[in-house]
Amino acid sequence: MKEETLPGYSHNESLDRAGLARYVLAATLARLADGGGVLAVILLCVADSHSAGWAGTLAACITLPHLAGPFIARRLDTAHDSRWVIAAACLIHTGLIVAATLTxxxxxxxxxxxxxxxxxxxxxxxxxxxxxxLPAIAGRSRDDQRRVHGWDVATYGLGGTVGPALVAALAAWFSPSAALYTLAGATAMAAYFILRIPVPSAASADEKRHVPGTVATMLLLVRNPRLRRTLYLTVAVAFCVAVLPITAVSLATALGVAATTAACLTVAYGSGNLVGSVCLMIRPLVGEPDTLMTRFACFITAGVFLIMLNMHFVVLLMLFFVTGMLNAGFFGATLAARSEYSPSACRGQVFVWVGAMKITAGSLGTAAAGRLMLTDSVWPLAMGIIVLAIFIGVALTEQTLYSLHALNDDERERPT
Incomplete structure (x- = not known):
């Protein structure tokens, strides 16, 4: 059976393993800084009694600007070599973090x-x-494309788990400032490795002139059915799973354990995410990303629903772990959708648009869960399930209508 290939992705025919190793190093280092930055800023403020009240505000100063990401992402698609754009962003990030810490x-x-x-x-x-x-590294094979998505999911998982853990350890052993300097150093090292990943396929001058702007890319995301589903399912899943860390701590009383013990549920979720990414490396996803996203979203809904029904600590550990694995699968499917459904002229902008909306949705989910937790620990879970179920229903309806429309078109074109 001939292996399926994806045209227009890379000048490489096969997976560049050395390039992938450098990519994983670069992405992990950069995402360590992104994942641990908020905690480091909070600890820095708490350590200074005069600034403790500013902890939440200064932490938001790091996360809220992600919303502006799509408005600067066009440079990725118009640059002759977008590696330099990202490396420059890493170095600017390093300089600003060092300046903020020093002053x-x-x-x-x-x-x-x-x-x-x-x-x-x-x-x-x-x-x-x-x-x-990623496309410049994976080559034209669909299996290799999906396999490198598993590596990418793993770098996000490492950034979200190792980053905060590293910050907490350095803050305890030395100081919050030392943690911030370490994160800044990691980002600077990321710039070095980014410049050593494979050169992306160069677009012609004419193609660069026709790269759509920010608003045009957003309209594309709304009008293209598969990209639209990628966007709103990503947002819905991010909103739903964002309630899990809040819920984990709030369940301590109901489970009869300490809050620190209940926090192990969040560790189980993160561990599941990492294990899920390893599974994606070993056995890449098979099938259309559009269908895979909806399927994994349904599984995540079921996982969160079972978490809401159970009040046994060991069972909850297992459910958090499995839900983390399912979220890794969903994330891999969304990466495949962004890669395969985006026009090459604005693929960079699509990646950043979806990523920015995901982070925003996660922040909203965390904030809403924090409010509802004051009433009952079950309400945040119920809210996440309802939001995700609504968008799954919309996705299934769209897919069904599209299938019926395609079937009717085939019947009309069939000779009598």
């Missing part, structure tokens, strides 16, 4: 917030922007 408590906190916001603007290029280089 903290010596300048007005509003100035510190401005420096952190500048670093936050680089965040989308350190996350979704790096992923746009």
């Amino acid at each position: 903290f408590s010596r300048v007005p906190l509003s100035m510190t917030g401005g420096l952190l916001a500048g670093a936050g603007l680089c965040g989308p290029l350190l996350t979704g922007g790096i992923s746009t280089h």
